[in-house]
Amino acid sequence: MSVFASSSCFLQSQHKCIVIFALVCCCAVLIALIFSAVDVWGDDEDDIVEEKCSSTCRVVLVENIPEDLSITYKDTVSLAAGLRELLEQAHRSVEIASPWWALNSTEYESKPPQAKQGQILLQKLMSLQSRSISLRVVSGLTNSSELKVLAQNGADVHYLNMTALTKGQLNSSFWVVDRKHMYIGSAGMDWRSLSTMKELGVIIYNCSCLVLDLHRIFSLYWQLQYKEFLPSIWSKKLNALNNRDENLQLHLNDTKAQAYISSSPDVFCPKKRTKDLEAINKVIQEAETFIYISVTNYLPLLNRSQPRYWSRIDNMLREALILKKSIKVHLLISCWEQTEPLTVNFLWSLKTLCAESESCSVEVKFFIPQKQSNGYLYGINHNRYMVTDRAVYLGNLNWVGNEFVYNAGVGVVISQQVEQNNSTLVEQMKAVFERDWHSHYSKTLQPNKIPACGVHTVKERPASSDSL
Ligand SMILES: *[C@@H]1O[C@H](CO)[C@@H](O)[C@H](O)[C@H]1NC(C)=O
Ligand SMILES: *[C@@H]1O[C@H](CO)[C@@H](O)[C@H](O)[C@H]1NC(C)=O
Ligand SMILES: *[C@@H]1O[C@H](CO)[C@@H](O)[C@H](O)[C@H]1NC(C)=O
Ligand SMILES: *[C@@H]1O[C@H](CO)[C@@H](O)[C@H](O)[C@H]1NC(C)=O
Ligand SMILES: *[C@@H]1O[C@H](CO)[C@@H](O)[C@H](O)[C@H]1NC(C)=O
Ligand SMILES: *[C@@H]1O[C@H](CO)[C@@H](O)[C@H](O)[C@H]1NC(C)=O
Ligand SMILES: *[C@@H]1O[C@H](CO)[C@@H](O)[C@H](O)[C@H]1NC(C)=O
Ligand SMILES: *[C@@H]1O[C@H](CO)[C@@H](O)[C@H](O)[C@H]1NC(C)=O
Ligand SMILES: *[C@@H]1O[C@H](CO)[C@@H](O)[C@H](O)[C@H]1NC(C)=O
Secondary structure, three states, X not given: OHHHHHHHHHHOOHHHHHHHHHHHHHHHHHHHHHHHHEXXXXXXXXXXXXXXXXXXXXXXXXXXXXXXOOOOOOOOEEHHHHHHHHHHHOOOEEEEEOOOEEOOOOOOOOOXXXXXXXXXXXXXXXXXXXXXXXXXXXXXXXXXXXXXXXXXXXXXEEEOOHHXXXXXXXXXXXXXXXXXXXXXXXXXXXXXXXXXXXXXXXXXXXXXXXXXXXXXXXXXXXXXXXXXXXXXEEOHHHOOOOOOOOOEEEEEOOEXXXXXXXXXXXXXXXXXXXXXXXXXXXXXXXXXXXXXXXXXXXXXXXXXXXXXXXXXXXXXXXXXXXXXXXXXXXXXEEOOOOOOOHHHHHHHHHHHOOOOOOOEEEEEEEEOOEEOOOOOEEOEEOOEXXXXXXXXXXXXXXXXXXXXXXXXXXXXXXEOOXXXXXXXXXXXXXXXXXXXXXXXXXXXXXXXXXXXXXXXXXXXOOOOOOEO
């Protein structure tokens, strides 16, 4: 436009020239104003576009099971090995969102020997630069020494001021590799997640169609660096590609599946993005025979200045129990120092709903970690998933009001036809749940008894005692 303006200056009088310049200036200001409303830009998806993305994917269930627990991997891969393999596959970029960065623990003297898995992973992340692979990290941590070390080794770190944006925390935990492989799970970048905690996640390879959508969530975080306000309009490039009404059709290990990514909190969901709670609701509504839930905490409370009853998930379960013809709900909750005693009352209340009922049943068990002689708790069940006869939901957040309302997290929903031969991800997760449910670390909730979750056994209990 300015070229046109200046060339016309040769032909036109000075007056006209000034008018044209004024017009050009007005246009520029107008354009600037329009684009400043669209505060947050999407990332360039350059060579991978939706039309030619890949949806013929491989899926691997990854778990961390502390060595001291007598629980075996069930067609699952160790988390540490899975993440290392994922890094091996990287050629161009690795993008990570994690609530913590504590792979190289210096906190304790008597670290368990498995703590070195975290150091190995940190070394691998630090050496990405020498392989000409870019590492990008989003974090809510202001002063993490580990992120400083990574930044010195070429990582690009963006800080999200979650306090200003949502009054919450960044609890998202996922990886995007080359925009075609991904990890989502309960484990963050913490040495304990690779040693003493019980974690579960999923790694999906060669799946750019799904991973592009997860990458859009990463881009959203990335653009919010140092922002103290959320934009009123999000860029179109951050809109969800798939959601609960429009699942992505894909193949996981040669089996047909439908999938989509969900996100929290609500204000982090641009147009078409399914919220975690909507995803959980859909999975519960579509279940026909069973709903198995394994989470660290279950607490239908919002606790800010004062506690308030937060009924969203509790209501979904109650509705399912009352309205479905025949439904079985199993809840596996962690019992440890941070378990809020009211948890038991809420769970008991759910259980009571099916008392004497033929059409529904609720069973609750507590997964109790073991305390070693060195003082470590082994096997805190950090899982955050739900599996039904139709689908799985695997997320980052605890099933507690505060988490879904204020904190950032993502989830993935995968639905599959049951093949009856344990070959699908849904069946595999069901098998994992049943393994934990029947392990001798899981104790049944007893009537009118509040288990003492802060107190732990030093030695393993005999397998026969199945109560608290
Ligand atoms: C959420 O993330 C913060 C740090 O960002 C961490 O302190 C907190 O424990 C996390 N909460 C959960 C439930 O993972
Ligand atoms: C990890 O911690 C040890 C001390 O425990 C320290 O010597 C080392 O430099 C740390 N490594 C990194 C990469 O920060
Ligand atoms: C940041 O961490 C370093 C040690 O890792 C500490 O010395 C320093 O005081 C911290 N700064 C702030 C602002 O917390
Ligand atoms: C985050 O935002 C809050 C509130 O706006 C502000 O007080 C705080 O200084 C910010 N933190 C950082 C590290 O920028
Ligand atoms: C992903 O696809 C590439 C090329 O088609 C193949 O070489 C690789 O083995 C695949 N990865 C996995 C984990 O299946
Ligand atoms: C609510 O939070 C306060 C501190 O923030 C804590 O002392 C209290 O136990 C919490 N109550 C519940 C029911 O979680
Ligand atoms: C599938 O797994 C379950 C639980 O591990 C087992 O009981 C069942 O026999 C398996 N079915 C087949 C067909 O392998
Ligand atoms: C499982 O069963 C389906 C159909 O019933 C079949 O196509 C598939 O190959 C089987 N998978 C395995 C691993 O046996
Ligand atoms: C998918 O295939 C991989 C090997 O290619 C295997 O490790 C993994 O367990 C399979 N996943 C499922 C859910 O069967």
